[in-house]
Amino acid sequence: MSQHRSVWLATSDAPAYPALAGDVTADVAVVGAGITGLTAALLIQRGGRRVVVVEAGRVGGGTTGHTTGKVTSQHSLIYRDLIERHGEARARLYAEANEQAIDVIARLAEETEADCRFERAPAYVYAETADQRGAVEAEHAAALRLGLPATLTTEFDLPVDIAVALRFDDQAHIHASRYTAALARAIVAGGGEVFEHSRAMGIEERRDEAVVHTEGGDIRAPQVVVATLLPFVDRGGFFARAQPGRSYGVAARLRGDAPAGMHISAGSPTRSTRPWVDGDRPGVIVVGESHPTGEGDQTPARWGELERWTREHLDVESFEYRWSSQDYVTVDGIPYVGRSPRMARTLVATGFRKWGLTNGTAAARMLADLVDGRDNPWLEAFDATRIGGAAAVKKLVEANVHVATRFVGDRIARLRPASVAHLEPGDGGVVDLDGHTVGAYRDPGGELHAVSVTCTHLGCTLRWNGAETSWDCPCHGSRFSYEGAVLDGPAVRPLERIDVDRGT
Ligand SMILES: Cc1cc2nc3c(=O)[nH]c(=O)nc-3n(C[C@H](O)[C@H](O)[C@H](O)COP(=O)(O)OP(=O)(O)OC[C@H]3O[C@@H](n4cnc5c(N)ncnc54)[C@H](O)[C@@H]3O)c2cc1C
Numbered sequence: 001m002s003q004h005r006s007v008w009l010a011t012s013d014a015p016a017y018p019a020l021a022g023d024v025t026a027d028v029a030v031v032g033a034g035i036t037g038l039t040a041a042l043l044i045q046r047g048g049r050r051v052v053v054v055e056a057g058r059v060g061g062g063t064t065g066h067t068t069g070k071v072t073s074q075h076s077l078i079y080r081d082l083i084e085r086h087g088e089a090r091a092r093l094y095a096e097a098n099e100q101a102i103d104v105i106a107r108l109a110e111e112t113e114a115d116c117r118f119e120r121a122p123a124y125v126y127a128e129t130a131d132q133r134g135a136v137e138a139e140h141a142a143a144l145r146l147g148l149p150a151t152l153t154t155e156f157d158l159p160v161d162i163a164v165a166l167r168f169d170d171q172a173h174i175h176a177s178r179y180t181a182a183l184a185r186a187i188v189a190g191g192g193e194v195f196e197h198s199r200a201m202g203i204e205e206r207r208d209e210a211v212v213h214t215e216g217g218d219i220r221a222p223q224v225v226v227a228t229l230l231p232f233v234d235r236g237g238f239f240a241r242a243q244p245g246r247s248y249g250v251a252a253r254l255r256g257d258a259p260a261g262m263h264i265s266a267g268s269p270t271r272s273t274r275p276w277v278d279g280d281r282p283g284v285i286v287v288g289e290s291h292p293t294g295e296g297d298q299t300p301a302r303w304g305e306l307e308r309w310t311r312e313h314l315d316v317e318s319f320e321y322r323w324s325s326q327d328y329v330t331v332d333g334i335p336y337v338g339r340s341p342r343m344a345r346t347l348v349a350t351g352f353r354k355w356g357l358t359n360g361t362a363a364a365r366m367l368a369d370l371v372d373g374r375d376n377p378w379l380e381a382f383d384a385t386r387i388g389g390a391a392a393v394k395k396l397v398e399a400n401v402h403v404a405t406r407f408v409g410d411r412i413a414r415l416r417p418a419s420v421a422h423l424e425p426g427d428g429g430v431v432d433l434d435g436h437t438v439g440a441y442r443d444p445g446g447e448l449h450a451v452s453v454t455c456t457h458l459g460c461t462l463r464w465n466g467a468e469t470s471w472d473c474p475c476h477g478s479r480f481s482y483e484g485a486v487l488d489g490p491a492v493r494p495l496e497r498i499d500v501d502r503g504t
Pocket residue numbers: 031032033034035036037054055056057058059060061062063064065066067068069070071072198199200201227228229232246247248249287324325326327352353354355356357358359360489492
């Protein structure tokens with residue numbers, strides 16, 4: 001049985017950083033230490049500003065630590081759609097930003113001496129049936145129009161029958177956690193500060209500074225970068241314009257060599273693969289089984305499907321790791337980057353549609369340029385203020401709060417909770433406990449853990465995630481442990497815990 005842990009976090013070399021204890025000042029406060037926050041912090045610091053980074057958990061422990069690790073501008077089938085929805089000029093900015101991000105990661109990996117196995121490899125998106133062929137060919141035409149390194153081919157190194165594949169040359173893959181660990185080390189070596197286990201609870205903008213309130217103290221800085229996957233501050237209204245989706249991953253050791261390329265299926269179900277080396281033994285990573293957060297079956301069977309597919313196509317010796325994680329996609333398909341609406345000193349980056357190693361790196365460059373007062377051509381496409389002006393965003397936020405509240409009422413009215421007595425060890429769900437509807441999990445030792453199922457973000461009703469033994473919010477993606485601790489934002493406050501008698 002494989003370890004239930006991200007392959008990257010299990011093999012990371014990240015040092016530990018202290019929690020913030022007391023107040024500090026900086027030129028720029030960065031909230032969130034994933035690839036976006038750390039890259040932004042390092043680039044801003046290189047511009048001569050003192051940075052302080054605060055992270056709720058561990059450096060690189062968010063979605064970056066659960067990625068597939070492909071560093072590519074090939075984002076499945078996207079460019080035809082971007083051209084149709086946004087026009088060729090804007091689609092080209094997206095393509096350029098992501099293609100250049102590959103080189104930025106290569107350069108930063110070298111400069112920070114990251115032990116992250118940055119390796120160039122081709123990326124393929126493949127059609128398995130004649131039906132899917134047209135979409136892949138259209139993507140090829142779109143990619144060529146945008147100047148991307150795209151070739152249509154039937155030469156393919158994954159043992160899957162294909163109709164055709166679209167290859168992007170000179171792409172790459174990395175060990176994501178070792179890369180973020182190196183970025184954090186470089187920030188500290190350059191005079192910046194990094195604090196772990198320091199959740200930001202709010203941002204207060206004053207006339208001459210912003211104050212980031214954390215659990216352990218305040219950071220005062222003229223500017224703040226919020227790189228928390230989805231901004232935890234509600235004022236920009238991004239939670240109403242970005243949908244959370246989860247995906248599952250497995251890492252397998254192979255008997256023979258792994259295919260050298262990176263692959264993603266054009267059809268459904270999505271299967272995304274890349275080579276992986278376990279010590280010096282060949283392996284492969286397979287990711288897929290996506291669904292909206294809080295919806296669909298969130299059970300260990302998802303990993304079973306990935307393992308079955310991997311065994312069908314490759315000579316598997318053993319499965320070593322399994323994990324799952326989430327990212328957000330914006331309503332118009334392009335991330336929101338730059339100044340946050342309704343805030344004067346706060347910059348944001350979100351909505352990377354599961355392609356945030358390059359999108360997040362490109363975002364970091366845009367944010368560093370904004371801090372330095374330099375023009376950045378990509379902002380025309382990514383600009384976060386396109387979500388609307390102050391009045392429009394205020395309306396959007398209010399409408400979403402209303403929808404969320406109504407959603408709760410509706411769901412609670414429809415719930416018919418089973419009795420807590422029906423929960424076997426390892427089971428969780430919404431149950432009736434002494435006449436109250438609560439979320440409960442009976443751990444393998446038989447102990448019962450109960451929490452309120454009302455999300456502390458905006459009050460939606462949480463769903464049980466049996467794969468991760470967590471409570472997940474279908475509204476904006478917040479997640480909580482079975483004991484109520486925040487696992488993923490935008491929520492910042494834990495769930496109310498309900499006292500239960502041992503052995504109930
Ligand atoms: C299964 C999966 C596979 C993927 N594969 C790829 C891939 O192959 N290639 C690719 O380009 N992209 C991929 N992605 C997407 C990519 O990994 C993400 O878009 C990217 O890592 C996001 O980086 P980030 O720094 O913005 O967010 P994160 O890495 O999530 O970092 C945000 C950090 O903010 C912290 N935080 C949150 N709230 C607070 C708070 N209130 N105070 C302080 N800290 C806070 C979190 O703890 C977290 O560490 C994948 C995504 C998934 C889910």
